[in-house]
Amino acid sequence: LAGGETxxxxxxxxxxxxxxxxxxxxxRFLAFLSIDIVNSTxxxxxxxxxxxxxxxxxxKKMVERALNNHRSLKSAWTPDGAMICxxxxxxxxGAGQExxxxxxxxxxxxxxxxxxxxxxxxxxxxxxxxxxxIPIEEITARAIDIAxxxxxxxxxxxxxVTRQAIE
Numbered sequence: 648l649a650g651g652e653t654x655x656x657x658x659x660x661x662x663x664x665x666x667x668x669x670x671x672x673x674x675r676f677l678a679f680l681s682i683d684i685v686n687s688t689x690x691x692x693x694x695x696x697x698x699x700x701x702x703x704x705x706x707k708k709m710v711e712r713a714l715n716n717h718r719s720l721k722s723a724w725t726p727d728g729a730m731i732c733x734x735x736x737x738x739x740x741g742a743g744q745e746x747x748x749x750x751x752x753x754x755x756x757x758x759x760x761x762x763x764x765x766x767x768x769x770x771x772x773x774x775x776x777x778x779x780x781i782p783i784e785e786i787t788a789r790a791i792d793i794a795x796x797x798x799x800x801x802x803x804x805x806x807x808v809t810r811q812a813i814e
Contacts, residue, residue, distance in 0.1 A: 670776060673776045673777055673778055674774050674775065674776055674777070675774065675775065675777045676772065676773065676774050677720070677732055677733065677734065677772065677773070677774075677775055677777060677790070678732075678733045678734070678735055678736045678738065678739035678770060678771070678772040678812060679730060679731065679732055679733075679739070679770065679771055679772065679790055679791050679794035680719075680729075680730070680731040680733060680739040680742055680743055680768065680769075680770050680794065681728070681729070681730050681731075681768065681769045681770070681794040681795045681797065681798035682710065682728055682729050682731070682743070682746065682766055682767070682768050682798065683727060683728035683766060683767050683798050683799070684706070684727040684728060684764060684765070684766055685765040685766060685767060685803050686762075686765075687703075687726070687727035689762070690760060690762040690764070691760075693761065694760050694761065698759055698760055699760060701759070702757075702758040702759060702760050702764075703726070703727075705753070705757055705758070706753065706758070706764055707724065709746070709749050709750075709753050709757070710729065710746055710749075712749075713742045713745035713746045713749060714731055714733075714742050716741075716742070716745060717733060717738040717739070717741045717742035717745070718733065718734055718738055719731050719732065719733050719738070719742065720732045720733060720734065720777075720779075721779075721782070721783045722783060723782065723783045723784040728798075730783055730784075730791060730794065730795065731783075732777075732783050732786075735772075736770065736772050736808070736812045736813070739770045739772070739808075739812075740770060740806060740808060743768040743770060743806040744806060746766065746768065747766070747768070747804055747805075747806065750763075750764055750765070750766065750804070765803050765804050766803070766804060767798045767799070767801045767802070767803060767805075767807075768798055768801060768805065768806045768807065769793075769794050769795065769796065769797025769798030769799070769800075769801050769806075769807045769808075770794055770797065770806060770807065770808045770809065770812055771790050771791075771793040771794035771797060771808075771809045771811065771812050772790060772809070772811065772812040773788065773789065773790030773793075773811065774790075775788040775790055775791070776788075793809060793811075794809075797809060
């Protein structure tokens with residue numbers, strides 16, 4: 648507050664109540680899909696930079712097609728993974744399954760690196776404050792953290808879904 652002005656508790660509660668209403672309207676039940684390439688660093692050993700770059704670009708395009716097919720809302724990418732926000736658990740599971748199916752063909756017919764691409768996939772869902780203008784990497788929500796943990800602890804080439812998301 649300017650000039651050392653203080654507010655009494657009643658005024659603070661009023662300000663809080665007024666701010667809470669529009670924030671509550673932003674809450675939505677959403678699903679989060681976390682995908683990570685297993686041993687991405689090791690895959691590049693003995694490969695040219697150009698070969699690895701090409702294959703990783705094509706892998707990302709393959710994943711993005713699956714995400715588009717399942718109406719993803721937004722995503723954040725790292726060189727070897729992604730966190731994706733979707734409208735429903737069904738869309739998240741469908742996208743994860745499509746990525747796994749796509750990897751078989753991708754590894755057989757598209758990639759040129761010696762090592763096959765393998766992924767870990769985790770899914771969780773929950774109520775989050777969602778604003779279309781905010782990037783996913785700026786959304787702080789337990790639902791997102793848990794999706795990431797599911798992916799980290801999941802089996803290779805499998806989709807791990809939390810019990811909460813299934814229910």
